[in-house]
Amino acid sequence: MARILAEQVFQEPFTDERYAADAAKLTPCLDVRKGAWRRSSLAIDKLRMVCEFEAPDAEAVREAFRASGVAYERVWTADVYAVEDYPDAMRKLTALLGETTAPPTAAPAPPSESNDETTAAWNGVLFDKFVRFRDILTLGFTRHSDAALDRHPPIQGARVLDVGCGFGDVTAAVARAVAPDGFASGVDVADRFVQAARRDAEAHHIDNARFFRADVQKDDLGGPYDAVISRFGTMFFANPVAALRNVRTALKPQGLLCMVVWRKREDNAWVHVAETIVRDLVPERHDTGEPTCGPGPFSMASADTTSDILARAGFRDVSLLRHDAPVRIGRDIDEAIQFAMALGPAGEVMRLAGEEGERRKPTVIAALRQALEPYRTSEGIVMPSSAWIVTARA
Numbered sequence: 001m002a003r004i005l006a007e008q009v010f011q012e013p014f015t016d017e018r019y020a021a022d023a024a025k026l027t028p029c030l031d032v033r034k035g036a037w038r039r040s041s042l043a044i045d046k047l048r049m050v051c052e053f054e055a056p057d058a059e060a061v062r063e064a065f066r067a068s069g070v071a072y073e074r075v076w077t078a079d080v081y082a083v084e085d086y087p088d089a090m091r092k093l094t095a096l097l098g099e100t101t102a103p104p105t106a107a108p109a110p111p112s113e114s115n116d117e118t119t120a121a122w123n124g125v126l127f128d129k130f131v132r133f134r135d136i137l138t139l140g141f142t143r144h145s146d147a148a149l150d151r152h153p154p155i156q157g158a159r160v161l162d163v164g165c166g167f168g169d170v171t172a173a174v175a176r177a178v179a180p181d182g183f184a185s186g187v188d189v190a191d192r193f194v195q196a197a198r199r200d201a202e203a204h205h206i207d208n209a210r211f212f213r214a215d216v217q218k219d220d221l222g223g224p225y226d227a228v229i230s231r232f233g234t235m236f237f238a239n240p241v242a243a244l245r246n247v248r249t250a251l252k253p254q255g256l257l258c259m260v261v262w263r264k265r266e267d268n269a270w271v272h273v274a275e276t277i278v279r280d281l282v283p284e285r286h287d288t289g290e291p292t293c294g295p296g297p298f299s300m301a302s303a304d305t306t307s308d309i310l311a312r313a314g315f316r317d318v319s320l321l322r323h324d325a326p327v328r329i330g331r332d333i334d335e336a337i338q339f340a341m342a343l344g345p346a347g348e349v350m351r352l353a354g355e356e357g358e359r360r361k362p363t364v365i366a367a368l369r370q371a372l373e374p375y376r377t378s379e380g381i382v383m384p385s386s387a388w389i390v391t392a393r394a
C-alpha cells in the first residue's frame, strides 16, 4: 500500500452537500481498487483541497477519480510525515493547542449505492443520444460482441440473459443462436431501451426473446440461466460487486459470464481524442444536478480491478482477452464532430458545461476538425477502439 495525495481545485467554495455527493461517488470507486480515504485538508476559502488516501498506487486513485466523475488537479505518491510520529513536536503541539482543542473531524457521508441518477440519465438524455447515433454505435459495438460470440457461441437450447441490453440487438442474435428450444432475455434499467428492444424483436419476428426492466444491482433477474452475456452493459453500476454477485446468483452453477467492456481510454481514440480536446477547452462541472451515466465506460478498463470485482462477486476462472477493432464515428468529418461532442466522456463534459459549453462550441469544433482529419478514410472517419472480452464461471 502507498500513501497517495490528491489535489482538487474548485471554481466555487466547496460545500458540505458537494462533499457528501463527491464522497458518495468516489468511495465505491476506491473500494473496488482497494483504496481508502484517510483525511482531507480544505483551504479556508474552500477553493482548494488536498486529500490523503491509502491505495496500491497513484494510478488506482486517479482511476477512482475518473471513474466516479469527481474532478481532480493532480494525484501523486507521497511520504507523509505526521506530528504523531515525533514525540517532541507532538508535545509542543499539545502545549500550543491546549488539551481542549480537538482536531476537526469531517466524517465522509456513507457512499450512495443507488443507481437512481444513472437510471435517469440512461432513460433520458443518453437514450436520446443513443437513438441519434444508433447506427454508428451498433456497428462499432457489434465488431466486439461478434468476436465474443464467435469465441463463446451460445448453445442451442440454452437460456441466456443479456445484461444492460440497450436496443436488444445482442439479445436478438443470441435468441437466433439458441432457437428453437432456447430462450434469450434482455434486461435493462431504462424503460425506454426495454420498449425499443421489444418493438424491434417484434418487428423481426423473434419470438424466443423477452425484455424486462430491472436494476441488475438489486432486482430479481429470473433464471437460472445457462449463460449471461453483456456488451458494454456492466460498467455503470454504483456497486459493481453487488451487481455481479446478483448476476452470479441468477446463473446455474458453472454457468458462463461473458462481458465485453472497454479497455483503457488511451487505446480508444474513437472517444479519447475528443475527450482530451474538450477537457482542455471546456471547464468541467460536476455540480449541475444533471444526471450522469454512473461510474463510466472505462470503469472496467483495468484488468486487475475487473478480475478483483469478479472474484469478490464469487466468480472463478476469470480471463480477459484483448480485442481491438476500428470504429467508424462518422461518414464524414461533420458527422464525426457531432458524434464526438455528443458521446463518451467528451459528450458528458460538454453536456454538464451547459451554456459555457455552447459558448465554446465553435472553438471545440475547429480543434476537433483538425484532430479528426488524420483518421479520414474512403469509408469515413475511422478510429481505433479496444475492449476486453471477459469470461468467468459461476
Ligand SMILES: C[S@@+](CC[C@H](N)C(=O)[O-])C[C@H]1O[C@@H](n2cnc3c(N)ncnc32)[C@H](O)[C@@H]1O
Binding pocket: 115, 118, 122, 123, 138, 141, 163, 164, 165, 166, 167, 168, 170, 187, 188, 189, 190, 193, 214, 215, 216, 217, 230, 231, 232, 233, 234, 236, 237, 294
Ligand atoms: C453502453 S449501453 C450498452 C447497450 C447495449 N448492450 C449495446 O451494446 O448496445 C449501457 C446499457 O446499460 C444499461 N444499464 C446501466 N445501468 C444498469 C443497471 N443498473 N441495470 C441494468 N441495466 C443498466 C443502460 O440503460 C444501457 O442500456
